[in-house]
Amino acid sequence: MTLMNRSLYVSLLFKALTFIPRRRPADAAVFLSTHSYSAASRAPQSNLMAEYLVSSCGFDPDEAAKALKLLGRIESRHQPDSVLGLFKSYGFDDTQVKKVISANPRWLLLDVEKTLAPKFRALQDLGFSCSDITHLVISNNHAFSYKSQTILSKIQLWQGLLGSNDLLVKVCKKHRWFLGYSIEKTIQPNIEILRDCGITDQKLSMILRYRPLLGTLKAETLKALISRVEGLGVARTSGMFLHTLNALKSVSEKNFKAHLEFFEGFGWSKDDFLAAFRKAPCLVGFSLKSLQRKMEFLVNETRCAPSYLAPRPRILLMSLEKRLIPRYRILTVLKSRGVHIGNHQMITYMLYPEKKFLEKFVIRHTEFPELIELYNEAPKNRTAL
Incomplete structure (x- = not known):
C-alpha cells in the first residue's frame, strides 16, 4: 500500500469512528442507576410476594415459589389484604383460604369491590349462607373467575332445576367444575333434548337432583346415549328410561x-x-x-x-355383607332350631325393610338372645360392595 493510500485509509477510518455514538458520563450514570434499580426492585417485589404467601396464606416456600410464577408485581399488601379480608368476613378459615388461593393465586391481585364482593353479596341475596358461599367457592373456584352475570345465571338456573340451595351446594361439593358448564352450549340444549323425549319438568327436576351430571353431557353424547337406550328395548315412555340413561352414561x-x-x-x-x-x-x-x-x-x-x-x-x-349374608344367616339358624319362618321365596326375606326384618326374625325371638350378635357379626374378609 502506498503512503498516499495509507493516509487516505486512516483518514476515512477516523471519520467513521467519530460517528459512533458515545455515552456521556452523565448518561452512563443514569443508565447504570436505572438498570440497577430495576434488577434490585424485582427481587424485593418477588421477596415481598413470597413472604406474603407464606406468612398470610399459609404456603410453604416451595408452594410460594410455584405461585409466584402466576402472579405479577405487587406494589403493597393492600390489595391482597383486601382479598383475604373478604374471605375472612364470610367465614373462610385459614385452611380454606389457602385452598382457594392455591387453586387460583391471581385472586390476590383482584379488585375486591369490583369483582369478588359483588358476587358474594349477590349469592347472599339468592339465599346462600356464608357457609354455603364458602363451599361453593372452594369446590368451583374457577367458575367464580367468570363475569358476575355469567356465574349468577348458572347458579339461578341450577336453583330452579334442583329445587334447593342445599342440593346445589351438595352437588358442587361433590363435582368440581360443576358450575363451569355453559348454559347456552351445554345445559339448555340437553334440557331441550330430554323434553323432546317426552320427559316432564317434574321428572326432569327429579333426575337432575340425583343425577345432575346427565345435564352436563355434550349434546351429541346425550343423543347417542338416548339411541343406545332405545336400542336395548327401553322406550322413552317407560318409567325406567331416565334411570337407564343414567346407568349407561358411564x-x-x-x-x-x-x-x-x-x-x-x-x-x-x-x-x-x-x-x-x-x-x-x-x-x-x-x-x-x-x-x-x-x-x-x-x-x-x-x-x-x-x-x-x-x-x-x-x-x-343388595349388599352381600350388609344384607344378604346376615339375613341368610339368621334364617338358617331359626330353621335349624325348628322355628317356622314361613314359606316365602328368598328375595321376599331380602326385600323386607330393615326394621321389619329385625322385629320379625331377631327381636321377637327373645329365647335366642344370640341372634342380635349373630346378625351384627361381620363376615370374614368383609369388603364394601
Whole structure:
C-alpha cells in the first residue's frame, strides 16, 4: 500500500469512528442507576410476594415459589389484604383460604369491590349462607373467575332445576367444575333434548337432583346415549328410561358386553340378561368381581337357581355383607332350631325393610338372645360392595 493510500485509509477510518455514538458520563450514570434499580426492585417485589404467601396464606416456600410464577408485581399488601379480608368476613378459615388461593393465586391481585364482593353479596341475596358461599367457592373456584352475570345465571338456573340451595351446594361439593358448564352450549340444549323425549319438568327436576351430571353431557353424547337406550328395548315412555340413561352414561359398550357374557356363564340367555337389565339398569354398574361373589353365594349357599335370579335382578343390587349374608344367616339358624319362618321365596326375606326384618326374625325371638350378635357379626374378609 502506498503512503498516499495509507493516509487516505486512516483518514476515512477516523471519520467513521467519530460517528459512533458515545455515552456521556452523565448518561452512563443514569443508565447504570436505572438498570440497577430495576434488577434490585424485582427481587424485593418477588421477596415481598413470597413472604406474603407464606406468612398470610399459609404456603410453604416451595408452594410460594410455584405461585409466584402466576402472579405479577405487587406494589403493597393492600390489595391482597383486601382479598383475604373478604374471605375472612364470610367465614373462610385459614385452611380454606389457602385452598382457594392455591387453586387460583391471581385472586390476590383482584379488585375486591369490583369483582369478588359483588358476587358474594349477590349469592347472599339468592339465599346462600356464608357457609354455603364458602363451599361453593372452594369446590368451583374457577367458575367464580367468570363475569358476575355469567356465574349468577348458572347458579339461578341450577336453583330452579334442583329445587334447593342445599342440593346445589351438595352437588358442587361433590363435582368440581360443576358450575363451569355453559348454559347456552351445554345445559339448555340437553334440557331441550330430554323434553323432546317426552320427559316432564317434574321428572326432569327429579333426575337432575340425583343425577345432575346427565345435564352436563355434550349434546351429541346425550343423543347417542338416548339411541343406545332405545336400542336395548327401553322406550322413552317407560318409567325406567331416565334411570337407564343414567346407568349407561358411564358404562361403555365393551363393559356392557362383558356383563352380558358374565351372566351367560351362569346360564342366562341374552334375553334373560336384557330383561334383567331393563328391570335393574344399574346392574351393569357393579364390578364383575362383586357380581361374581353375589352369584356364587346365592347359587351355592342359598341354593337359588340362576333361572330364579334372572327375573329378580334386584337381589343382585343388595349388599352381600350388609344384607344378604346376615339375613341368610339368621334364617338358617331359626330353621335349624325348628322355628317356622314361613314359606316365602328368598328375595321376599331380602326385600323386607330393615326394621321389619329385625322385629320379625331377631327381636321377637327373645329365647335366642344370640341372634342380635349373630346378625351384627361381620363376615370374614368383609369388603364394601
